[in-house]
Amino acid sequence: xxxxxxxxxxxxxxxxxxxxxxxxxxxxxxxxxxxxxxxxxxxxxxxxxxxxxxxxxxxxxxxxxxxxxxxxxxxxxxxxxxxxxxxxxxxxxxxxxxxxxxxxxxxxxxxxxxxxxxxxxxxxxxxxxxxxxxxxxxxxxxxxxxxxxxxxxxxxxxxxxxxxxxxx
Amino acid sequence: xxxxxxxxxxxxxxxxxxxxxxxxxxxxxxxxxxxxxxxxxxxxxxxxxxxxxxxxxxxxxxxxxxxxxxxxxxxxxxxxxxxxxxxxxxxxxxxxxxxxxxxxxxxxxxxxxxxxxxxxxxxxxxxxxxxxxxxxxxxxxxxxxxxxxxxxxxxxxxxxxxxxxxxx
DNA sequence: ACTATATAATACGATATCGAATTAGATGAG
DNA sequence: CTCATCTAATTCGATATCGTATTATATAGT
Numbered sequence: 001x002x003x004x005x006x007x008x009x010x011x012x013x014x015x016x017x018x019x020x021x022x023x024x025x026x027x028x029x030x031x032x033x034x035x036x037x038x039x040x041x042x043x044x045x046x047x048x049x050x051x052x053x054x055x056x057x058x059x060x061x062x063x064x065x066x067x068x069x070x071x072x073x074x075x076x077x078x079x080x081x082x083x084x085x086x087x088x089x090x091x092x093x094x095x096x097x098x099x100x101x102x103x104x105x106x107x108x109x110x111x112x113x114x115x116x117x118x119x120x121x122x123x124x125x126x127x128x129x130x131x132x133x134x135x136x137x138x139x140x141x142x143x144x145x146x147x148x149x150x151x152x153x154x155x156x157x158x159x160x161x162x163x164x165x166x167x168x
Numbered sequence: 169x170x171x172x173x174x175x176x177x178x179x180x181x182x183x184x185x186x187x188x189x190x191x192x193x194x195x196x197x198x199x200x201x202x203x204x205x206x207x208x209x210x211x212x213x214x215x216x217x218x219x220x221x222x223x224x225x226x227x228x229x230x231x232x233x234x235x236x237x238x239x240x241x242x243x244x245x246x247x248x249x250x251x252x253x254x255x256x257x258x259x260x261x262x263x264x265x266x267x268x269x270x271x272x273x274x275x276x277x278x279x280x281x282x283x284x285x286x287x288x289x290x291x292x293x294x295x296x297x298x299x300x301x302x303x304x305x306x307x308x309x310x311x312x313x314x315x316x317x318x319x320x321x322x323x324x325x326x327x328x329x330x331x332x333x334x335x336x
Numbered sequence: 337a338c339t340a341t342a343t344a345a346t347a348c349g350a351t352a353t354c355g356a357a358t359t360a361g362a363t364g365a366g
Numbered sequence: 367c368t369c370a371t372c373t374a375a376t377t378c379g380a381t382a383t384c385g386t387a388t389t390a391t392a393t394a395g396t
Contacts, residue, residue, distance in 0.1 A: 035244050142193050146189060146193050159304070275344085
């Protein structure tokens with residue numbers, strides 16, 4: 001059936017700090033990401049993918065923009081991937097890059113008026129679909145999920161930085 | 169900072185069933201998936217990616233195996249992506265494909281002894297890393313997250329099937 | 337049994353992802 | 367000031383992802 005649990009934990013030893021629960025959480029997060037990405041892309045013009053729209057959405061609430069490195073860090077993707085996503089958004093004129101006055105190597109990426117408009121249209125088209133989909137959720141699910149997910153994300157992120165430092 | 173909230177909701181209208189919270193949850197799920205995938209791949213031999221290991225891990229608790237379509241459905245990825253992942257695992261002799269006695273078009277994919285051994289080694293190498301990383305989590309975070317994530321995943325999945333049917 | 341339709345898997349092509357190497361500009365030590 | 371080092375971004379090459387079209391087999395209607 002479609003409601004199976006991939007990689008589910010068969011049992012849980014008492015001492016070991018449930019690695020298996022952790023794995024199950026990781027797998028579920030990845031499936032949720034997969035499903036929501038597909039859902040979003042079904043309302044996106046062909047040629048635009050979730051990674052690109054995510055950046056656009058992020059920039060829409062930060063009119064001052066940010067550097068590519070800041071954006072890569074916000075989404076925790078490699079900076080070469082961000083270069084690629086930004087190039088695609090720039091080709092579509094949805095964002096624009098200005099020289100960074102503080103650092104000649106860098107640049108500042110900002111959303112354009114066309115980008116903001118586009119983002120608004122997609123959000124609007126998406127609203128009823130998402131609302132309908134999520135209407136089947138137990139009330140409060142998202143509000144309970146969000147802080148927990150954020151907490152996990154922050155801890156994972158901190159550990160990643162820590163590991164990176166250890167390799168100095 | 170590295171603890172920003174990409175695509176965060178600026179405010180929340182009372183009537184509209186917080187599309188913005190939903191977006192934030194989706195984004196966080198995607199970042200968690202990204203971070204855990206990177207973490208896993210840091211302990212995987214080069215040439216193996218998270219998608220492949222996920223399938224291997226899934227099969228390790230299902231000795232009878234499954235069809236490619238069942239596996240694609242378990243992870244909610246397109247079946248052509250699963251074909252690719254399975255081909256990679258087969259090349260490495262970590263899984264094997266047998267003809268499906270019930271259906272000549274299909275086949276049954278099973279983990280091999282080498283695959284089970286390999287999976288065990290990776291899990292063992294990963295255990296201390298994950299344990300250390302997650303030691304910074306508030307206790308109970310994962311146990312509270314798992315049922316909520318599953319619930320969300322199941323609802324998203326059901327909606328997806330529903331949409332697919334509408335297009336018949 | 338025969339044809340139409342449906343389904344499992346794959347082949348193919350376009351694009352996305354990402355690690356390693358590169359380029360250009362910044363920063364710090366002397 | 368100059369050189370060494372560091373850092374932001376990009377280029378390049380390898381691989382992954384996934385939509386469309388294709389192939390092979392199954393199933394249903396007559």
